[in-house]
Amino acid sequence: MKKNTFTMIDQEGNEIVYDVLFTFENDETKKNYIVYTDQSKDASGNIQVYASIYDPEEADPKLEAITTEKEWKVIETILETLQEEVKKKNSNSEQ
Numbered sequence: 001m002k003k004n005t006f007t008m009i010d011q012e013g014n015e016i017v018y019d020v021l022f023t024f025e026n027d028e029t030k031k032n033y034i035v036y037t038d039q040s041k042d043a044s045g046n047i048q049v050y051a052s053i054y055d056p057e058e059a060d061p062k063l064e065a066i067t068t069e070k071e072w073k074v075i076e077t078i079l080e081t082l083q084e085e086v087k088k089k090n091s092n093s094e095q
Helices: 069-094
Strands: 005-009 015-026 031-037 050-054
Touching: 015 069, 031 069, 050 069
Parallel strands: none
Antiparallel strands: 005 015, 015 031, 031 050
16 A cells, blocks of 8 residues: 655755545645655654645645644644544554
8 A cells, every 4th residue: 555645854954754544624624734744753652744735736736834823723633533533543453
């Protein structure tokens, strides 16, 4: 199975490959969002996840910063829901 990935260059000129976790369009904002990770971990050991606005119609979409608290709340809610689903699946498979 081929993962959905993309590559970006960081500020030091390093090439970083990101895994796309999911994309969605928000009906309220009429914007498309991409949620992705480079599989790195934060100080607490959690995998770092990033999100941006993008235009899926563009051949080479540019990622734009999410600037409103409201948009971040939508993304956080989706991530929390997905985490709960994974926890439920894992606990059910262990029984």
